Amino acid sequence: MVTVALPDTWVYALRLPHDPRAARVARTTVRAALNGHGMSEVLDVAVLLTSELVTNAYQYANGAASLRLTALGGGRLRVSVWDANPYVPAPFDAAPGVRPSPAPVDAVNGRGLLLVQAWADAWGGDALGRGAGKLLWFEVGGRAREAWAV
Template sequence: MATVAPQEPTAGPPGDPWTYSLRLPNDPRAARISRATLRAVLASHGMAELTDTAELLTCELVTNAVRHSDGPAQLRIRHLCESRLRVSIWDTNPTIPAPFDAPPSRLDRFTALTEAAANLDATSGRGLLIVRLCADNWGGYPLADDLFGISGKLLWFELTPQQRAYEIAA
């Protein structure tokens, strides 16, 4: 059964960091459940402006976790500092897909756009491309810890609210 639990106190000021975790079974409904959870968490913490992009990217990573692993997954939603949101997905498959196996480069959005233009007829395999195009930062790393029985990989992305042009000009 999936559970949602705050990992750190949320009673502090609105800018304080917080974390929520949701354990997901390997089930096709996991993406829908993760979107609903994410929507509720962001609305509760006054970060609703990130909801659309965060839902899309979370759905892509959760769907990949369900498709490419045979065990459970875990969604973690974290507010870091300066209204930065980090969403990470852990799954039991240790293989980190390219290009998440290396840090993003300064030209990665351009590279991702070039890949998208070259594969206009593709009907699958665009989830990580969407993450690369829409996230402010992203990455992945392997998890292998026999002591605690944790293995697999963690893929993550970060979003920050976009500053409005009039705010920048002021």
Template sequence: MTLRAVLASHGMAELTDTAELLTCELVTNAVRHSDGPAQLRIRHLCESRLRVSIWDTNPTIPAPFDAPPSPLDRFTALTEAATRLDATSGRGLLIVRLCADNWGGYPLADDLFGINGKLLWFELTPQQQAYEIAA
């Protein structure tokens, strides 16, 4: 409900369905693969971009989130999806790669406040905005 409310209040309601799906995938992974707390952060960036970040205490960044997406990643993800049609689990990050306009992850080392683990994120852009940015 919070995600829906934030997107509606910022005039980004068209992103709601995709944002909910991808947020659910990353939060589920954070809960399943870490044994500490997790945190969700929603940011409205310039050019009407939405960034959703999920922090958890597990320092392992799953591939391919451990490297920036390549120009061919969407094609690679589609190929991978075609080979995993019958899979019943393990496709959450694949869904993020297929649906997000940008995504990534980075490790968080111990700092002054004791935050460690990793941060995975994705960005969405309204379709018209995505075309204008790419052009």
């Protein structure tokens, strides 16, 4: 039996310890994978948004997290972060197109996931049930973004 895969599809998975350095490890991994596969056009956005998801996993879940990078073909990338906390935060808990209210001006947090919503081409989150935690994900590279060219 022969397995055929598109040349621009691939998957990387990384288990991250519950450690404040996990976001840095995730950023380094994303940079290396995307540079190695010639996906520089989505590099900066993917690194930023990955950092946001991994930081939230560290801050709001106890225990390890997992990072998964999946090249979907056509220059598209999906980044998924799993953690053990089943709570799906806003804006990931809302239907697509529903915008949560912004964080107060003097708040020290509450903006990271709004960055994901603003810069990703698609995003979502699911509670996995039965104590299995949640999975938050985003996709980039699926459509032209005028803001990236600024």
